[in-house]
Amino acid sequence: MEILYHGNAARGLAWQEAVTRALPEVRFTCWPDAANPAEIRHIVAWTLPDEVLAALPNLEILFSVGAGIDQLDTARLPAHLRIVRMIEPGIIGTMADYVAMGALALHRDLPFHVAEQRAGRSSWRDVAPAQQCRVGVMGLGELGRASLAKLAPLGFRLSGWSRSQYAIEGVDCFAGETGLAPFLAGCDILVCLLPLTAETRHILNRDTFAMLPRGARLVNAARGGHLVQDDLLAALDSGQLTSAMLDVTDPEPLPAGHPFYSHPAILMTPHVAGITRTDSAVVSLIDNLGRLLRGEPLIGEVDRSRGY
Ligand code: NDP
Numbered sequence: 001m002e003i004l005y006h007g008n009a010a011r012g013l014a015w016q017e018a019v020t021r022a023l024p025e026v027r028f029t030c031w032p033d034a035a036n037p038a039e040i041r042h043i044v045a046w047t048l049p050d051e052v053l054a055a056l057p058n059l060e061i062l063f064s065v066g067a068g069i070d071q072l073d074t075a076r077l078p079a080h081l082r083i084v085r086m087i088e089p090g091i092i093g094t095m096a097d098y099v100a101m102g103a104l105a106l107h108r109d110l111p112f113h114v115a116e117q118r119a120g121r122s123s124w125r126d127v128a129p130a131q132q133c134r135v136g137v138m139g140l141g142e143l144g145r146a147s148l149a150k151l152a153p154l155g156f157r158l159s160g161w162s163r164s165q166y167a168i169e170g171v172d173c174f175a176g177e178t179g180l181a182p183f184l185a186g187c188d189i190l191v192c193l194l195p196l197t198a199e200t201r202h203i204l205n206r207d208t209f210a211m212l213p214r215g216a217r218l219v220n221a222a223r224g225g226h227l228v229q230d231d232l233l234a235a236l237d238s239g240q241l242t243s244a245m246l247d248v249t250d251p252e253p254l255p256a257g258h259p260f261y262s263h264p265a266i267l268m269t270p271h272v273a274g275i276t277r278t279d280s281a282v283v284s285l286i287d288n289l290g291r292l293l294r295g296e297p298l299i300g301e302v303d304r305s306r307g308y
């Protein structure tokens, strides 16, 4: 079996070595080195540029380097292509850390204090214990659940919203369209960890913000396409929202001069919340390649009709 890698060269070499050591029967090649691209049936990549896609007419399975798959623009991929997303402890652990950092930073008014510092001022704001703050997570998948587990010992009151109804200890779980309004009504901090699909695009909009308690805060660590940027600015201006922490934007990076850069109530990071770790992700990849060789179900296979 051959698997082609497309992406960062250093990671490609490290994965080639690890995969070859663990599974000598797998030939791991790095784009553009495949001897016969027309024979390639499996690829691991973050995105598939047009020239790569065109060179691989017999592709059957695409392993995403990341947890999300929307960056692949799946509408342009053949309908029969199976897509497998990356589920690995590096992404999960770093994301949970980020969400904990975001919740604490917004709860303790870090954007305000940073803005005051930059303006050469020092003002005091009231401080409430974490136990008085309700954090709600949209998306109860791999990342949402790990983030809730990380938040729990910090003392926050926790809730979650997803498509399916779940029971998670210590978390008030809501589901589906009917669960959205009651979920939002109980979020002092709203965290978005949804996949970006036709249903979730622009879900962070003025109607959603209006259903939050006045003065709520937002952490978006999922995708920039979830957020309606003008609605966030309007909600911050009106006081409906107090502050936001954004790891993702559309586009990335935002153009120079974009109002988010200088907004005193917005903290931004450059898509670093959950990071695919070269060392731990290759273990997940090797596990999945072994499953493929044995004809077993793959971990993280995407339901293309659902979009995640
Ligand atoms: P999962 O597929 O494990 O979980 C997705 C969750 O979202 C599920 O609980 C699912 O519900 C829920 N969901 C999906 N659609 C809807 C909907 N229409 N209404 C309500 N709930 C919905 O994904 P992960 O947790 O692994 O990852 C989530 C996203 O995080 C990724 O798709 C990616 O975009 C983003 N990400 C961002 C990173 C960063 O660095 N900023 C890093 C890694 C990922 P159900 O359980 O019922 O199916």
Ligand code: OXD
Residues within 6 Å of the ligand: 065, 066, 067, 068, 069, 091, 274, 275, 276
């Ligand atoms: C991912 C990401 O999807 O890094 O893994 O955003």
